[in-house]
Amino acid sequence: GAGVSQSPRYKVAKRGQDVALRCDPISGHVSLFWYQQALGQGPEFLTYFQNEAQLDKSGLPSDRFFAERPEGSVSTLKIQRTQQEDSAVYLCASSLGTGAGYSNQPQHFGDGTRLSIL
Amino acid sequence: TQLLEQSPQFLSIQEGENLTVYCNSSSVFSSLQWYRQEPGEGPVLLVTVVTGGEVKKLKRLTFQFGDARKDSSLHITAAQPGDTGLYLCAGLDSNYQLIWGAGTKLIIKP
Numbered sequence: 001g002a003g004v005s006q007s008p009r010y011k012v013a014k015r016g017q018d019v020a021l022r023c024d025p026i027s028g029h030v031s032l033f034w035y036q037q038a039l040g041q042g043p044e045f046l047t048y049f050q051n052e053a054q055l056d057k058s059g060l061p062s063d064r065f066f067a068e069r070p071e072g073s074v075s076t077l078k079i080q081r082t083q084q085e086d087s088a089v090y091l092c093a094s095s096l097g098t099g100a101g102y103s104n105q106p107q108h109f110g111d112g113t114r115l116s117i118l
Numbered sequence: 119t120q121l122l123e124q125s126p127q128f129l130s131i132q133e134g135e136n137l138t139v140y141c142n143s144s145s146v147f148s149s150l151q152w153y154r155q156e157p158g159e160g161p162v163l164l165v166t167v168v169t170g171g172e173v174k175k176l177k178r179l180t181f182q183f184g185d186a187r188k189d190s191s192l193h194i195t196a197a198q199p200g201d202t203g204l205y206l207c208a209g210l211d212s213n214y215q216l217i218w219g220a221g222t223k224l225i226i227k228p
Contacts, residue, residue: 042221106151111158112158
């Protein structure tokens with residue numbers, strides 16, 4: 001597709017269940033970002049990949065959160081033993097690259113996965 | 119911790135009015151991006167400002183980067199209901215990572 005695709009769009013899970021959120025970035029985009037967004041707030045950085053390498057995971061709130069991008073394209077964000085405070089919209093973004101040569105490249109966002117933990 | 123402060127957090131005005139949204143920081147950014155996000159969608163880039171003092175116009179929207187590259191403003195002239203949305207600023211720090219503001223929720227009433 002032409003844009004960033006995320007699935008599912010909506011996910012409802014019971015507290016304690018594991019969930020997996022998928023992101024399909026724009027073809028050829030080296031950088032991939034995951035964000036958590038509360039209602040009416042700006043995105044909060046979770047983690048960042050450059051190709052298959054996870055270069056920054058400083059924003060992951062706990063060790064229950066895990067992200068991977070094994071082949072440098074599709075990425076999965078997994079949340080284990082979900083808790084109610086995990087309820088949020090999870091946004092994925094991709095860009096051509098990061099670093100000095102790509103400093104003004106925009107991030108292209110998917111429409112997010114709205115996760116509700118009951 | 120948010121290093122970019124956006125104000126106001128929420129603004130509701132009548133169609134035809136003018137408004138300004140601010141994005142402030144104590145940090146210097148190499149560039150700053152403005153995004154708009156509509157409900158149920160991801161943010162979409164509006165503009166990138168790079169040079170201190172730079173002004174960019176996008177129809178009725180005017181974006182300015184502060185001389186010291188620590189702050190930015192977005193001015194909308196004659197606001198229309200279609201301008202409704204969450205406006206986000208994001209600054210590129212020295213590690214080439216985007217630092218996001220918390221957003222300004224704008225509602226334009228017809």
